[in-house]
Amino acid sequence: MIFTEGNRGFRAYTSKHLDGLLGKAGFDAEARLRAAAVATVLPFRTNAYVVDELIDWSAVPDDPIYRLVFPQDDMLPAADVARLAGLLRDSAPAARVNAAANEVRRRLNPHPAGQLALNVPKVDAEPVPGMQHKYPETVLFFPKQGQTCHAYCTYCFRWAQFIGDADLKFASGDVDSLVRYLEAHPEVTSVLFTGGDPMIMGESVLRRYLEPLLALPQIESIRIGTKSLAYWPGRFVTDPDADATLRLFEEVVAAGKNLAFMAHFSHPRELEPPVVAEAVRRVRNTGAVIRTQAPLIRSINDDAGTWAEMWRRQSTLGMIPYYMFVERDTGPQDYFAVPLARGYELFRDAYAQVSGVCRTVRGPSMSATPGKVCVDGVAEIAGQRVFVLHLIQAREPELVGRPFFARYDPRAVWLDDLRPAFADRFPFDPAVPVARLSA
Template identity: 30%
Template sequence: MPHKVQFVRELSELPLAEEERLELEKVTERYPFFCTSYYLRLINFNDPADPLRRVVIPDPAELESWGRVDPSNEANYTVMEGVQHKYESTLLVLASDRCAGLCRYCFRKRLFLKGSEGRPERLRDVQALVRYLERNPRITNVILSGGDALMLPTSRLRELIQAVRRVSHVRFIRLGSRILSYWPERILNDPELLELLKNYSRPGKRIYLVSHFDHPRELTPEARKACDLLLRAGVQILNQCPLVAGVNDD
């Protein structure tokens, strides 16, 4: 990547009262905090109910002992390391184990658990992925997710896209990414990435970016410009987001 992301990883770098910070640090002993400086600038820290704050700032409720670390039973559909096959025509690839920010509601927060509870799940063997695709001709749709697919270096993303495109019955590649919200500079400052996507997104063989905007304030001028560049490169942009209390449930 031509420009490295600027992470903030310590709560002490945020404008929080000491009492609140000490309470939230108990959460980060289990689930880490990290976010881009870009996204943190969008937060109104003077408003305790700020919706963007609720997206990324730890919450003591995360330590309540209910639920499961794998709520979607993804382990049951894992056919090889980093690859899940739940629906006949769709293959999900955990291409990356990195994100530009940790959403506090993430259903894959297990990927970021501290200590022995966390375990690697991302794809390592690209050729094994290709062999699996070739053995399953009903798969027409491959999702490159994670983590965040666009946290991969462009060279690694090229390797994956080229490998998947060699399998003739795969029509669509979907990139699961929150980059447009957390780090639009990833798109704005990497013409090599845009050229890669342009070369491999063609009629009948489209690349889709499944973006993740949770709140209108995330649609900044930078994010809009990044969307425009992707559209000009032939990428189809979709959006998905959960309904989160205090963020977008009004």
């Protein structure tokens, strides 16, 4: 057992441990080399809790939690894996390996900083790094001490935050600028702390970010995006500052703020250990609300029964199912993405298996540049098969909740793959020539 009273007991595993972990699991030298090749491009980090408590090593490489955190050699093009593996086999200089890895990274899907660069807030006419104001009522803040996680998900759309390139970092430690910006923008009522994982921070650091917001009357809710309940539930049970962290949560609630944990659970296995139920109980006892979300991930949770089981278990523990997301258009999207048509079928079939208390969940939803686009279904209208969609959230608030249509495409996996139906453009698109839309 890795949890010990008064001792955090946290042990991280990184790429330098990868060969040893896979060797103990029985992988041969060539398989370990190919995994190491992928890990030169995509970041690898896990911990003893995930390795010892969540992964069924008798079922690897098909075990879903193993696939969730360990690199697979088919995540990248075979030629790239072969080249990188050859460099590692030949003990090439680190600079040469890094240069080859960077070439592969540049060919991956768009880096999420493209979205983060939109609507960057300014204080005294100067852009504030690590902050995003995408929707009128909500500001996202990326605390610089929270730009890692207890373990990395292999599908993570923020993978570029973790590869050690300072130019790709999007984070800030300037709480004063955040407060000044909020004071200048009374329309903002909600602040979302995200990363990385803000709960990687200790209580004293987390307090520096949360406490100043408690004096702002306009702030109604504070949200924390985190996977700590799945990857390190001891953060709220046995860590030395677990009790102090929970007292901080109580202070937030006592100040009249809605404290929302946006908890990331990707598979029912993550909910099985008893320590998870205890962590959830302790967080909820502070008055915080726990809402759950995860993307639909091929080879990990692309099964309706898996989602239904996950939502029911979450509801039993007192959490609120919130979102099923579509895998983002970054990183190894081709490996993990599920077509939108199939994603809708999975959501519908899972939704049909649960009671009304679980039907708070929404999806499948794409967190795209215009906003959160939800696939409501597939229909035939005027002889044309179409996707029915709406914006759950939008940069332009007047578009929220209004249905629109896209031509049915069974291969489409993201908003950019879709074309408008019954119109020259989508509601959020600027007016452009029809010829361009149909190109």
